[in-house]
Amino acid sequence: MKKVFYYLLSIFFLFSIIFAEEFDEEKIFFWKINTKEKIIFLTFDDGPGEYTKEVLKILDKYNIKATFFVLGELVKYKKQIILEIFRKGHTIGSHTFSHKNFYDLSKKFTLQECKNILEEELIKTKKEIDSILDKVEIKYVRLPNGFYRKWVDEVVKKYGYKIINWSYGCDWLNISEGEMLNRYISSLQPGGIYLFHDGGKDRKKTIKVLEKFIEYVISKGYKFDILNNWIK
Numbered sequence: 270m271k272k273v274f275y276y277l278l279s280i281f282f283l284f285s286i287i288f289a290e291e292f293d294e295e296k297i298f299f300w301k302i303n304t305k306e307k308i309i310f311l312t313f314d315d316g317p318g319e320y321t322k323e324v325l326k327i328l329d330k331y332n333i334k335a336t337f338f339v340l341g342e343l344v345k346y347k348k349q350i351i352l353e354i355f356r357k358g359h360t361i362g363s364h365t366f367s368h369k370n371f372y373d374l375s376k377k378f379t380l381q382e383c384k385n386i387l388e389e390e391l392i393k394t395k396k397e398i399d400s401i402l403d404k405v406e407i408k409y410v411r412l413p414n415g416f417y418r419k420w421v422d423e424v425v426k427k428y429g430y431k432i433i434n435w436s437y438g439c440d441w442l443n444i445s446e447g448e449m450l451n452r453y454i455s456s457l458q459p460g461g462i463y464l465f466h467d468g469g470k471d472r473k474k475t476i477k478v479l480e481k482f483i484e485y486v487i488s489k490g491y492k493f494d495i496l497n498n499w500i501k
C-alpha cells in the first residue's frame with residue numbers, strides 16, 4: 270500500500286514539473302519574476318530622453334544592467350544614446366512607437382482596429398531600432414500605462430514578444446523625493462521589476478531617487494539581474 274502511495278506521489282510530482290514548465294513557456298505576461306532569490310530588475314520607460322545619459326552613468330557606477338523600453342518615434346533622434354545603451358550591455362525593449370493610450374483607444378475603436386493599431390506601433394518601433402542596431406532581437410514590450418488585455422497577448426505573441434509590466438513604480442507622481450524613495454524602498458521584494466522613467470518630462474527627482482534606491486537595495490544584500498536570465 271505504501272509503495273502504491275509513493276508511486277502515485279512521484280507521478281504527481283513528475284506531472285506538476287512537466288505542467289509547470291509548459292506553463293512557463295506559454296507565459297507571456299510578467300510583472301515580477303517568480304523567485305525567492307534576492308534579485309531585482311530595473312526598467313526605464315519613455316526614452317531615449319534627456320535623462321538617459323544620467324541614468325546610464327548611475328548604472329555604470331554600480332555596474333548594473335537594466336532594460337530600456339524605448340519609444341520608436343524617438344529612436345532616430347537619439348541614435349548615439351541607443352548605441353550607448355546597447356554597447357553597455359543593457360537590454361532594449363519596445364514601448365511602442367508613439368505612446369498611444371490604449372485605454373482611450375479601446376473606447377473609440379473596435380477591437381480589431383485596436384489590434385491593428387498596436388501591430389503597427391510594434392512594427393514601426395522594431396523598424397526604427399533595426400535601422401540603428403542591425404540584428405538586435407527585441408524580446409520585450411511594455412505598453413504605455415501598462416495597458417494589458419487578453420487581446421494584447423494575441424498581437425504580441427505574433428511577434429514573439431513577452432510583455433513586461435512592473436511590480437512597483439511611482440516616479441511620475443507629484444510627491445516629494447523622500448516620499449518617492451520610501452515608496453520604492455518599502456516595495457522591495459525578491460524578483461521585483463521596478464519602473465523608472467528616463468524621458469517624457471522633468472526626471473530630476475527620478476535621478477536622485479534612483480541612486481538612493483540602488484544604494485538601499487545593495488545594502489540589503491540584493492543584486493540586480495537582467496530579464497534575459499529569467500525570461501527566454
Ligand SMILES: [Zn+2]
Nearest residue numbers: 314315413414
Ligand atoms: Zn510610458
